[in-house]
Amino acid sequence: MITVKTYPELSNKYRETSCVAGIRLDQGPPRHVRLFPVPFRLLAEEAQFSKYSIIEIDVEPHGKRDSRPESLRPDLDTLEIVGEVPPDGDWKQRYKYVEPLVAPSLCAIRRDQQERGTSLGVFRPTEVSFRLTAAEPWSESKAALADQLDLFEQDLAPLEWVPLDFRYRFRCADDDCPTHDMALKDWEAGASYRKFLRKYGERAVHDKLRERWYDSIFTPGRAAHFFVGNIAAHPRTFMLLSLFYPKADVVQYVQESLFGD
Numbered sequence: 229m230i231t232v233k234t235y236p237e238l239s240n241k242y243r244e245t246s247c248v249a250g251i252r253l254d255q256g257p258p259r260h261v262r263l264f265p266v267p268f269r270l271l272a273e274e275a276q277f278s279k280y281s282i283i284e285i286d287v288e289p290h291g292k293r294d295s296r297p298e299s300l301r302p303d304l305d306t307l308e309i310v311g312e313v314p315p316d317g318d319w320k321q322r323y324k325y326v327e328p329l330v331a332p333s334l335c336a337i338r339r340d341q342q343e344r345g346t347s348l349g350v351f352r353p354t355e356v357s358f359r360l361t362a363a364e365p366w367s368e369s370k371a372a373l374a375d376q377l378d379l380f381e382q383d384l385a386p387l388e389w390v391p392l393d394f395r396y397r398f399r400c401a402d403d404d405c406p407t408h409d410m411a412l413k414d415w416e417a418g419a420s421y422r423k424f425l426r427k428y429g430e431r432a433v434h435d436k437l438r439e440r441w442y443d444s445i446f447t448p449g450r451a452a453h454f455f456v457g458n459i460a461a462h463p464r465t466f467m468l469l470s471l472f473y474p475k476a477d478v479v480q481y482v483q484e485s486l487f488g489d
Contacts, residue, residue: 229280231470232248234415235414236387243376244267244387247457249298257328258325258328260349262300262457263301264290275309278312281312282309285303285306286306287301287303296345299347317475318477320474333402334349335404337349341463345463349456350455351454352451353453353454360437363391363392388418388422390421391421394437395410410456412470414469414470454470454471456468
């Protein structure tokens with residue numbers, strides 16, 4: 229089940245790629261998995277999955293280039309979308325897959341990384357605040373890559389630079405949490421900027437983005453979780469990859485079903 233699909237990054241080696249992660253359902257208990265590289269926009273239309281799609285795909289280990297235990301190299305020619313876990317209003321079924329993997333905190337995930345090499349995790353933050361900040365512009369070399377991609381892929385819309393970072397400041401459940409500040413990499417966040425800019429214009433886009441990515445998610449009725457993952461070259465550096473926000477009463481119901489009297 230796909231849980232993470234980040235906004236595309238330009239790449240000298242892969243031209244363009246997204247970080248794709250999910251929950252593996254085929255072998256024993258659910259566990260995190262990362263598929264890389266996935267040049268998502270270059271996939272055939274019938275292979276372009278959404279978050280919470282169920283896919284089947286052949287994979288192999290990366291070897292020395294990426295030793296993270298969750299990372300696998302996908303054979304994209306074998307990718308098949310076989311189902312979807314629908315929201316059903318409250319995300320109950322989605323949460324049943326996610327719940328066994330929920331860590332106590334980001335601090336705990338980082339400790340697991342040092343001890344076991346863990347590179348993906350999901351947890352529930354506390355004391356969350358949100359702000360939009362100016363994003364770092366593409367370098368000249370990245371802009372050149374975007375132009376080259378346009379030449380190679382005539383039917384592909386140019387990749388657009390998103391000039392805003394969606395930043396969340398939060399604390400963990402750990403008593404000694406130093407407070408964290410992370411930018412969201414989710415594909416949907418970048419896409420919503422482009423959509424809202426066209427629909428509402430420059431004046432209103434910030435307010436509409438705040439409504440979508442903070443006001444409607446961090447409410448008493450929702451139990452917001454963060455999916456995070458680290459960088460192969462800098463394993464202690466984690467990024468905020470995706471938000472997951474089932475209804476709060478669903479979280480309580482599932483937890484009571486699993487651990488109740």
